[in-house]
Amino acid sequence: MEQEVSDFVLFLGRFHPLILHLPIGFLVMATILEGVSRLKRFDEYNKAVELVLLLGSLSAVAAALLGYMLAQAGGYGEQLLIIHQWSGVGVAVASAGAYLLKRYNRNRSSALMDRAYLSLLTIMVIALGIAGHYGGSLTHGSDYLTQYMPNGLRTVAGLPPKEEKGFKKITNLEEAAVYNDIIDPIFETRCTSCHNQNKKKGELQMHTRQLLMKGGEGGPIIVEGEADKSEMIKRINLPEAHDDHMPPEGKRPLTSEYKKLLEWWVNSGAPFEKRVSELKRSKEIQSALNTLVDPQANMSPAEKLLASDIDPVESKVQTELQKHGVDLRPVSDRGHWLQADIKKEHSVDSLLVMLKKVSPQLTWLDLGETTTTDKALQPIREFPNLTRLHLQNTRITDKGLSELAGLANLEYLNLYGTAVTDAGIQQLEKLDNLTKLFVWRTQVTQEGAQDLQETLPNLKVYLGAEKKSVALENDSK
Ligand code: HEC
Known part of the structure; x- marks a missing residue:
């Protein structure tokens, strides 16, 4: 033909x-x-x-x-x-x-x-x-x-009621059917609009198991057990702008989790009747699978916070703060979370008191290069949603750090060029979510950094170029 x-x-x-x-x-x-x-x-x-x-x-x-x-x-x-x-x-x-x-x-x-x-x-x-x-x-x-x-x-028209296409929420991951509950819904939401009984792009139909395994113009698209040799996997992993990338440019692309799950399925022999518990899973696959049960499974607490919503700040408040040298901007195009940069030349003594008006929304605060002192920093404990705080080249000392002990969402803290010491950073040991701490050009020693990292295993302490970085040492282990 x-x-x-x-x-x-x-x-x-x-x-x-x-x-x-x-x-x-x-x-x-x-x-x-x-x-x-x-x-x-x-x-x-x-x-x-x-x-x-x-x-x-x-x-x-x-x-x-x-x-x-x-x-x-x-x-x-x-x-x-x-x-x-x-x-x-x-x-x-x-x-x-x-x-x-x-x-x-x-x-x-x-x-x-x-x-x-x-x-x-x-x-x-x-x-x-x-x-x-x-x-x-x-x-x-x-x-x-x-x-x-x-x-x-x-x-009235004699049609069956609308079925929700795609993913049903998975509650019991171990018992979930790999093909029916995970793989087929990915095809349904991202592929079958062009590969079905009416539209067979590339002569490929993906809406039934038999036709999926039959393949398209170029023959089978799945080589059981060998993702690298499977046309389908090759295509989904091409750069998005490539002509052969699937789905084609402009269509909703596959998430990195979906790509990994498709690869896993093919590498496992492309089975149609197996349950999740019957297949081998790497750590990476497990974490991709976890997102099917809870989309936020792999998010850090800070990412979860930013994924949630918060009421916007009145524009009046925003303009008023602007006059006092505070540059307020949204963190992303979604939601109403804010970041604040403080202009260097402005006095910061009573600044945090003023910023309290936006404390629920404020999640990034940059006080770097300002004259912030321990005393000026005191109100910081009333900013529970801070995830990033820049204090580099300010006048804070160990005493100021004690004010940070309650910032449960803090993920990033920059203390570069301040007078803090080993004793000071020990006061951060309750900040379970802290993952990045910058202490270059401070009194903090390698031992002090190591001590804190033992309490907070997810933390990387960046000591900078002069001292051997603890972070690097941890990585090579
Ligand atoms: C917007 C329509 C569209 C969507 C959505 C789409 N494709 Fe395609 N697909 C095409 C077209 C057009 C071709 C034929 C042109 C080509 O070979 O690139 C094709 C060809 C293919 C081929 C090659 C078939 C062969 O044997 O030549 C594979 C494999 C494929 N698609 C897989 C997928 C997968 C997997 C998805 C979902 C992740 C997907 N496609 C989603 C339009 C689409």
């Missing part, structure tokens, strides 16, 4: 969707004119019918020819295509016939011929409806019209 089709034919075929609107317009218009002109008041419109029918049938023939060329490109469901094709041909033939009869009837008035003409016109309109409907199904999928139909109407 495969035969070479010239590029020029395919090029012309692409004009089908453009041209097809002409016969629809002309032929519907001809029918309306014909109907209306049968009323005495509008009988002069009758003269126009012949011309409009001629234009309609010529453009219908053109649309049918171009449609035939488009079909050579393949990728359309067989059955829908046949119905569409033949109803399209029906439109062309019926409209040409109607035109000829209209011409023939011009000067004669035979009731029989008029009835034949009207019958042909009716057939033409019906064929037009069928061709249009199936054409729409070919391009948009057969559920295009009904996809968003409310459930009430669906019942």
Whole structure:
């Protein structure tokens, strides 16, 4: 069945969707004119019918020819295509016939011929409806019209109630069916819109197990047990801008977790009947699997905080703070979390007292390079949502650090170039979420850093270039 089709034919075929609107317009218009002109008041419109029918049938023939060329490109469901094709041909033939009869009837008035003409016109309109409907199904999928139909109407129309496509929430991960609960939903949400019974892009259909394993134009897309050799895995791992990347550029891409899970499934032999507990899982796969149960499973506490929502700050407050040298900006384009930078030349003595107005929203605070002292830092304990704090090159000492002990969400702390010592940073030992601490150019020693890291295993202490970094030593272990 495969035969070479010239590029020029395919090029012309692409004009089908453009041209097809002409016969629809002309032929519907001809029918309306014909109907209306049968009323005495509008009988002069009758003269126009012949011309409009001629234009309609010529453009219908053109649309049918171009449609035939488009079909050579393949990728359309067989059955829908046949119905569409033949109803399209029906439109062309019926409209040409109607035109000829209209011409023939011009000067004669035979009731029989008029009835034949009207019958042909009716057939033409019906064929037009069928061709249009199936054409729409070919391009948009057969559920295009009904996809968003409310459930009430669906019942009336005899359709089953809407099913939630894609992921059902997984509660018991060990018992979950690897294919049905994890792999197939990924295909359903990201692939089958183009690889199904109606649209077979690349001759590939992914909506049933058999067709998935059969593969596409280039043969099987899955080599059981060998993800590296599987066309499907190769394609999802290509750079997004690459022509062969799947899903194609502009479509919602696969998350890195989904990619890993598909790879895992193929490497496990692409089984259809196994449960999660029956397959080997690396740590990385386990953490990808965990996100199916809880989307926030792999987020740090700070990321979870930022993923939650908070009320916005009044713009009045924002402008007022701006006047005092506080640059307030949203942390991201979603949510209302704020970061504050303080202009260096401004006095910071009572600044934190003023900032209390935005303390629930404030999550990043940059006091770096300012004259902040231990005393000015005191109100910091009333900023529970701080995740990042810059205090580099300020005047704070160990005493100031004791104020930070309650900042449970703090993840990043920069103390570069301050007078803090080993004793000072020990006061941070309750900050379970601290992962980055910068103490270059301070009195902190390697031993002091090591001590703190023993209490806080997720912490990296950055001592800088002069002293051997504890962080590096930890990594090489
Ligand atoms: C927007 C439509 C679209 C979506 C969505 C899409 N694809 Fe495709 N796919 C295509 C087109 C078009 C081709 C044929 C052109 C080509 O080979 O790149 C194709 C071809 C393929 C092929 C090669 C088939 C062969 O044998 O030549 C594979 C494998 C594939 N897709 C996998 C996927 C996977 C996996 C997903 C979901 C993650 C996906 N596709 C989602 C449009 C799509």
